Amino acid sequence: MPTHDVxxxxxxxxxxxxxxxxxxxxLADEVRDVLDDEAVVAAYRxxxxxxxxxxxxxxxxRSGRMGTFPQNKGQEAGPLAAAMTLIAGHDHVVPSYRExxxxxxxxxxxxxxxxxxxGDERGNxxxxxxxxxxxxISIGAHLPHAAGIGWxxxxxxxxxxxxxxxxxxxxxxxxxxxxxxxxLNFAATGDAPVVFVCxxxxxxxxxxxxxxxxxxTFAQKALxxxxxxxxxxxxxxxxSFKVCRDAVRHARAGNGPALVELTTYRIADHTxxxxxxxxxxxxxxxxxxxxxxxxxxxxxxxxRGQWNDDLEKQEKERxxxxxxxxxxxxxxxxxxxxxxxxDYAFATTPRELERQRETRRTGSLGQSPRQSTLSRVEADxxxxx
Amino acid sequence: MPQLNLVDSINLALRQELTRDESVILLGExxxxxxxxxxxxxxxxxxxxxARVRDTPLSEGGIMGTAVGLAHAGMKAVPExxxxxxxxxxxxxxxxxxxxxxxxxxxxxxxxxxxxxxxGGGIHAPELxxxxxxxxxxxxxxxxxxxxxxxxxxxxxxxxxxxxxxPVVFFEPKRVYRSFKEDVPDDDYTIEIGQAEVLExxxxxxxxxWGASVFRCLEAADALPDHISAEVxxxxxxxxxxxETIVKSVSRTGRAVVVHEAPKTCGLGAEISALxxxxxxxxxxxxxxxVTGFDVTMPYYKLENDYLPDAARIGKALRxxxxx
Numbered sequence: 001m002p003t004h005d006v007x008x009x010x011x012x013x014x015x016x017x018x019x020x021x022x023x024x025x026x027l028a029d030e031v032r033d034v035l036d037d038e039a040v041v042a043a044y045r046x047x048x049x050x051x052x053x054x055x056x057x058x059x060x061x062r063s064g065r066m067g068t069f070p071q072n073k074g075q076e077a078g079p080l081a082a083a084m085t086l087i088a089g090h091d092h093v094v095p096s097y098r099e100x101x102x103x104x105x106x107x108x109x110x111x112x113x114x115x116x117x118x119g120d121e122r123g124n125x126x127x128x129x130x131x132x133x134x135x136x137i138s139i140g141a142h143l144p145h146a147a148g149i150g151w152x153x154x155x156x157x158x159x160x161x162x163x164x165x166x167x168x169x170x171x172x173x174x175x176x177x178x179x180x181x182x183x184l185n186f187a188a189t190g191d192a193p194v195v196f197v198c199x200x201x202x203x204x205x206x207x208x209x210x211x212x213x214x215x216x217t218f219a220q221k222a223l224x225x226x227x228x229x230x231x232x233x234x235x236x237x238x239x240s241f242k243v244c245r246d247a248v249r250h251a252r253a254g255n256g257p258a259l260v261e262l263t264t265y266r267i268a269d270h271t272x273x274x275x276x277x278x279x280x281x282x283x284x285x286x287x288x289x290x291x292x293x294x295x296x297x298x299x300x301x302x303x304r305g306q307w308n309d310d311l312e313k314q315e316k317e318r319x320x321x322x323x324x325x326x327x328x329x330x331x332x333x334x335x336x337x338x339x340x341x342x343d344y345a346f347a348t349t350p351r352e353l354e355r356q357r358e359t360r361r362t363g364s365l366g367q368s369p370r371q372s373t374l375s376r377v378e379a380d381x382x383x384x385x
Numbered sequence: 386m387p388q389l390n391l392v393d394s395i396n397l398a399l400r401q402e403l404t405r406d407e408s409v410i411l412l413g414e415x416x417x418x419x420x421x422x423x424x425x426x427x428x429x430x431x432x433x434x435x436a437r438v439r440d441t442p443l444s445e446g447g448i449m450g451t452a453v454g455l456a457h458a459g460m461k462a463v464p465e466x467x468x469x470x471x472x473x474x475x476x477x478x479x480x481x482x483x484x485x486x487x488x489x490x491x492x493x494x495x496x497x498x499x500x501x502x503x504x505g506g507g508i509h510a511p512e513l514x515x516x517x518x519x520x521x522x523x524x525x526x527x528x529x530x531x532x533x534x535x536x537x538x539x540x541x542x543x544x545x546x547x548x549x550x551x552p553v554v555f556f557e558p559k560r561v562y563r564s565f566k567e568d569v570p571d572d573d574y575t576i577e578i579g580q581a582e583v584l585e586x587x588x589x590x591x592x593x594x595w596g597a598s599v600f601r602c603l604e605a606a607d608a609l610p611d612h613i614s615a616e617v618x619x620x621x622x623x624x625x626x627x628x629e630t631i632v633k634s635v636s637r638t639g640r641a642v643v644v645h646e647a648p649k650t651c652g653l654g655a656e657i658s659a660l661x662x663x664x665x666x667x668x669x670x671x672x673x674x675x676v677t678g679f680d681v682t683m684p685y686y687k688l689e690n691d692y693l694p695d696a697a698r699i700g701k702a703l704r705x706x707x708x709x
Contacts, residue, residue: 067509067686119509119686137512138471139443173443178474204443206419212442279418338691345681356649356679360691 009223013231016238019291021299023238031242034084037306043084043237044297044307045315047076050101051294052319053110054268056327057117061272065331069117070097074267075199077293078234079169080105081241082197082260085248086167092131092153094146094168096139098199098266102169108132110323114330121344122336140174143183143196150192150257157193163252165193173204175218184225184259193251196222196259197244199234201266202288206279222259234262235293265291389569392562394536395425395501398543399463401573403433409547410455412439413448413465422467423503423562445471449478452498453486461547462498469504469556470513483552484527499546503559504532505597505646506693509686510559516683517596517647522554523624523656529578530623532556534599537569538621541576549578556623558596565600581627583634587614590640590671590707593631593657595620598644598694605699613707623653631657632664639670640706644694649677671709676702 016027028035035043054073060066079099086093088106095103100113107130116123116135124134133149136142146168153164174180175198187194198218202209215221222229228250230243240262247258265288269276276285301307342349342357349357389397402409411426417440420427430438441448445466452462466472472479479500486496506515522530531546531553533539539557546553584599585606592615594602599619606615616634620627635641641661643654654675661673676694684692 068511068514116685117511119511119689121685121687137514138473141473176442176444176447178444178446204414205422206415206417207440207443211440274422278420336688338688341679341681341684341688341692352650353680360679 009220011217011219011223011229011231013233014239014243015233015236016242017236017296017300019235019296021296021303023300027242028238031238031245034245035238035241037301037304040237040297040301041306043080044294044301045318046080046101046105047294047297048315048319049322050076050080050104052316052323053100053113053326056323057114058268058272060114060327061117066114066118068271068273070271071266071268072098072100074288074292075099075201075234075264076101077237077297078199078232078240078262078264079197081237082167082169082244082262084241085244086165089129089131091164092133092149092166094133094142094149094166095135096142096170096174097135097137098171098201099169103132106130106132110326111330111333114326115333118330120333120336121340122333140170140177140179140183143168143170143174143179144186145183146194146196147183147186147190147192150187150194151190154190154192157254163193165195165248165251167195167197167248169197169199171204172198172200172202172209172212172218173207174198175221176204176212184222184227184257187257188225188227191254191256193254194257195244195247195251196257198259198261199264200261201264203266203270203276203280205270205274206276217261219259219261227257227259229259229261231261231263234264235291235296237293237297264293267292386568386570388566389536390563390566391533391536391539391557392423392425394540394569395543395557396427396429397569397571398540398547399426399429400432402461402463402544402547403429403437405573406461406548408459409461409463410437410439411463411465412441412452412455414441414443414467416440416465421465423559425501425557426465445473445475446478449475449500450482452500453478453482453496456483456496456498456552457486457494463547464498464500466500466502468510468514469502469516469518472502472518475500479522479528479552479554480525484525486527487551488527495550496552497550499543499549499553499555501555501557503562504556505558505560506683506686506689507560507597509689512685515686515689517645517678519554519556519623520647520651520653523626523653524651527552529553529625530556531578531621532558532596532623533621534558534561534596534619535565536567538576538582538619540569541574542578542621544573545575545578548575553578556596560597561600579622579625579627581630582619582621583616583630584619585615585617587616587638589613589615589638590642590703591616591618591631591634591638592642592644592699592703593618593620594644595623596646598646601694601696601699602644604696605703608696608700609703609707613703615703626656626660628660628664631660635661635665636668639668640709642674642676642699642702642706644676644699646678646693648680649675650680652677671706674702674706
């Protein structure tokens, strides 16, 4: 028997709006039904606000008012474009932590992101109507969740003739986790309407892409799971929108999951406790900064007569105002009560936990009979630091 | 003699073991060029090369499983898991593979690896960066478990762990990384795994603790009224557990308080309480008290201090126990 090919696959990269502002008009026209000038202006305004929030969060951390924070700076265009292909409240989003702008676009109040990073669980108390899962800290762990949500959406879609999809965001590093394999394989074998969006910013903390994988692209990993893989310049709003829309249409049409790789650059450190200068060259960083999606989108709008310095100034002032209010909302919220740590452990708090709640209040462990003879005042004094 | 913190003493131990034994290999996320997210492996890749200090893809299961394979092949693997919360994906390899290795191969194929893991709360970290899962691994037959609280002991214990023919989980209390310095000899010494250390001697009660809680306990013991003197034991080896040192002390003092950050139920405090009543029943003057975290998920940092045992809560338990 002669040998013959049993698999052939390829991945195309889409670029529409390049860093110098030049644009492939033909490809751009394919997405201008949505990304008309008005929509791009709106998207740019969203980017300005998200960027301001990101910078403000960094300042909050540096001034001791927030814990460790992973900046999103430089990764605004891809996730925003991805979110623009979804229907808020209709579709479901399973995020990681570097696509805040996508969540804002879909209706998440911005102060909740701040609360999360201020160590306040109320940041995760998300209105169920939004269809947004809380930020997943554990790298890749949420990808099988997306598969599971996708299974349920498929059941509903088949039953009710709906076309809901689930979109999961993750980074290049997450593709190394076993959970990435599980997520893609379970979504694919379950024909689940899941769009996996990999933001490849080139770095998993200090580990560069070439040490993360020997695949030439992350998009091609999709092919091994039996789903299409797309790649686009993630700092290009148009290209990102195009591939995400293609992937979402594929999933909405009942054809199962798809993987999108958006190449981008993490302008800031991994988090506020990281120092990227230890492992990234200055030249590389400068190149990354030059590919900033905000600069690119603004150039595009200026070339089309939709933007100017006055508007820039005015809109930046607006972004500052909005973010100030968001910070005020987050800072003014009263600290959760001490009992809070027991309130959500179980639907019904077991007796032993109620006892522990009481010992937390009185500062006694409750094993000594003497506890009953201590007055509340004494007990409270004993635990007041 | 140099004054070192926990970060520097562990770094020194790693450097000395890499020098001493060519089969020692470090692997983990960001351990190479970046020197680890806490800088524990700083400078080691430069000194020993990429083949022996290896940045890995982002997969704890991959790191641990590869370490098991390296150990099977005769290397002394020293994987780093970046935070205790991410032991989850590594759990299968550590518990179902490494821990059972010697038994299932009847001593033929073994698994001499030491997994280093930052542990515990109190540093305002994000979710899954502040847990205390040590009891899970103590409860796993076939694993040795260490949690050194002080630089000098950490260096000797880590050297022992790396040289140990069996898998060791080496927990590093991250709150202590840079908060405490002491003289650390730079010569080659080991501290036996399974040996507790009495940090302060006393007559009226015994405090048994480990990790970052050691410092809260010392604080609480110092704040006791003059007529109460507490003996403070840093367990430091959680398995094998130094029953003799505990029993000797509690038999003399008649009172014991166990302190740990981990949740109360099935925490190591429960085991220690049981051991004390098995061995010291006739000497006990008071019930053994436990000052622990609660049986709830470690809260985000805004409430972490309401969860973690502090000197005030510990002090109250000490006074209650002393007065019983």
